[in-house]
Amino acid sequence: MESALTLNHFLFVSAALFAIGLAGVLLRRNLIIIFMCLELMLAAANLTLVAFSRFNVQDGHPHYDGQVLLFFIITVAAAEVAVGLAIIVALFRTKETTDVTKVNSMKY
Amino acid sequence: MTFLFYLFSALALFGGIGVVVNRNPVSSAISMILSFLGLAALFIQLDAFLVGILQILVYAGAIMVLFLFIIMLLDVREEQRRRRSIVHFIGASGVAIAFVALVITVLSRGDIGKANFTALTESKGPGTSDVHQIGELLFSTYWFPVQIVAVLLLVATVGVVVLSKKELK
Structure with missing residues (x-):
């Protein structure tokens, strides 16, 4: 039986993707992978925004405010990745590792 | 339509x-690039064409290339196989599963999530596409956040230059 797609379908996929990212952050020890899982969680939240925007139709148009917010999120994510990776490189220079279990002192 | 939804959400989830x-x-x-491609396809299925393309261009294109560049620059090795405590594994997956269970419980109670697709008016001629609409919003209602984001990008650029200096002080 083929059922029509509802908002819930998209929200469930979004939640599952977010949970996968969360599990990755908790399970992995490599800082770069943890950072990638953070990006995954951000992207999963984006799906929620677009889904709500599409299912809130006004005058035959989706509610575009959600997509504008997404535009800002993508921009902030790009800036965040640039700074985050620079921090990881700086950390690697002083510690010679990207393993979070080996980065446990505040002073370098 | 439904088949494509399941196909691309499976792609996004298995990539994840x-x-x-x-x-x-x-x-x-x-795998992350694969996941983002599936996600972009879902966006396009939700009639968000501009956002779908942005997702591919910015995430799958720029951000992942940056990640790959750093991975190769640092020459990160495979994580060593280590006896991982079972408590750690169960805890992490327990938190993730609990989160999904929470979302499913909340969503199945309300009526908001049961909304079906409603038809959009066909976009004809200039000025009706979603690119045009979003652009108009960005440069009218949201002009101030656009300025803030511009400053943020500048700050990020300067920050990266400072952080990449040879000696951190």
Whole structure:
């Protein structure tokens, strides 16, 4: 039986993707992978925004405010990745590792 | 339509799982690109064409290339196989599963999530596409956040230059 797609379908996929990212952050020890899982969680939240925007139709148009917010999120994510990776490189220079279990002192 | 939804959400989810389980960072990054492609297809299915293309261009294109570049620059090795405590594993997956269960419980109670697709008016001629609409919003209602984001990008650029200096002080 083929059922029509509802908002819930998209929200469930979004939640599952977010949970996968969360599990990755908790399970992995490599800082770069943890950072990638953070990006995954951000992207999963984006799906929620677009889904709500599409299912809130006004005058035959989706509610575009959600997509504008997404535009800002993508921009902030790009800036965040640039700074985050620079921090990881700086950390690697002083510690010679990207393993979070080996980065446990505040002073370098 | 429904089939495509399941196909692309499976692509996004399995890509995500690939990021978590792959031991090699490069394979993780490639799975991540796969996941973002599936996600972009879902966006396009939701009639958000501009956002779907942005997702591919910015995430799958720029951000993942940056990640791959750093992985290769630092020459990150495969994570060593280590006896991982079972408590750690159960705890992490327990938190993730609890989160999904929470969302499913909340969503199945309300009526908001049961909304079906409503038809959109066909976009004809100039000025009706979503690119045009979003652009108009960005430069009228949201002009101030656009300025703030511009400053943020500048700050990020300066920050990266400062952080990449040879000696951190």
